[in-house]
Amino acid sequence: xxxxxxxxxxxxxxxxQSVAFWCNPISGHATLYWxxxxxxxxxxxxxxFQNNGVVDDSQLPKxxxxxxxxxxxxxxxxxxxxxxxxSAVYLCASSLRSPTKAFFGQGTRLTVV
Amino acid sequence: xxxxxxxxxxxxxxxxxxVTLSCTYDTSESDYYLFWYKQPPxxxxxxxxxxxxxxxxxxxENRFSVNFQKAAKSFSLKISDxxxxxxxxxxxxxxxxxxxxxxxxxxxxxxxxx
Numbered sequence: 001x002x003x004x005x006x007x008x009x010x011x012x013x014x015x016x017q018s019v020a021f022w023c024n025p026i027s028g029h030a031t032l033y034w035x036x037x038x039x040x041x042x043x044x045x046x047x048x049f050q051n052n053g054v055v056d057d058s059q060l061p062k063x064x065x066x067x068x069x070x071x072x073x074x075x076x077x078x079x080x081x082x083x084x085x086x087s088a089v090y091l092c093a094s095s096l097r098s099p100t101k102a103f104f105g106q107g108t109r110l111t112v113v
Numbered sequence: 114x115x116x117x118x119x120x121x122x123x124x125x126x127x128x129x130x131x132v133t134l135s136c137t138y139d140t141s142e143s144d145y146y147l148f149w150y151k152q153p154p155x156x157x158x159x160x161x162x163x164x165x166x167x168x169x170x171x172x173x174e175n176r177f178s179v180n181f182q183k184a185a186k187s188f189s190l191k192i193s194d195x196x197x198x199x200x201x202x203x204x205x206x207x208x209x210x211x212x213x214x215x216x217x218x219x220x221x222x223x224x225x226x227x
Contacts, residue, residue, distance in 0.1 A: 031212055033214055033215075035214075040219070040220075041219050041220070042117075042204050042206075042217030042218050042219050042220050043158075043204075043215075043217050044217070045214040045215075045216075048214050050212060055212065056214065089156055091156075091158065093158070093215075095212075101160060101163070102160075102215060104157055104158035104159075105157065106155055106156050106157045107156040107157070109156070
């Protein structure tokens with residue numbers, strides 16, 4: 001079974017630039033999560049999708065972050081404009097509708113300079 | 114809101130020895146799930162073990178076992194016969210019933226000494 005795919009693995013940008021991350025969840029997984037993991041901390045939920053609808057985006061900084069999941073499969077997370085404090089690993093995870101187990105991708109490490 | 118606390122930023126263990134990682138959580142829910150995830154340098158979160166709160170029996174997976182104390186809201190992970198490949202960040206996580214996200218602790222970095 002293919003796992004959760006994320007790209008790119010690494011990205012370095014200057015502050016005020018924009019950046020986009022891509023996630024392809026496991027086939028058939030209706031739920032998709034984006035987490036932000038700042039160095040030295042545990043992952044924090046940014047947004048949760050159920051199919052192509054948003055379930056929870058209460059922690060998403062909507063003035064600069066946006067996410068979409070067109071057709072309920074792949075998802076993109078965008079930051080515009082980036083700030084220094086956005087430097088983190090961005091993890092994508094997926095799960096079946098009402099599971100107890102989430103599968104994670106390898107994440108994208110973003111460095112904002 | 115639920116919170117998860119891991120009070121040990123770093124731990125070390127000799128190869129083949131046993132180590133216990135601590136985790137406490139705060140919740141008003143009676144039904145929930147608890148997890149331990151391993152994150153090696155590759156950054157991918159790997160599920161180590163999970164526990165359903167309604168089950169009194171502690172979960173075990175090969176060399177990994179938990180001590181789940183529901184009344185004390187404690188969920189520790191014991192790694193027996195530690196191996197060099199066990200070296201990683203370990204995160205304790207909480208999940209409410211239904212289609213809800215994981216709430217993570219800050220993690221414990223485990224080093225295994227040969």
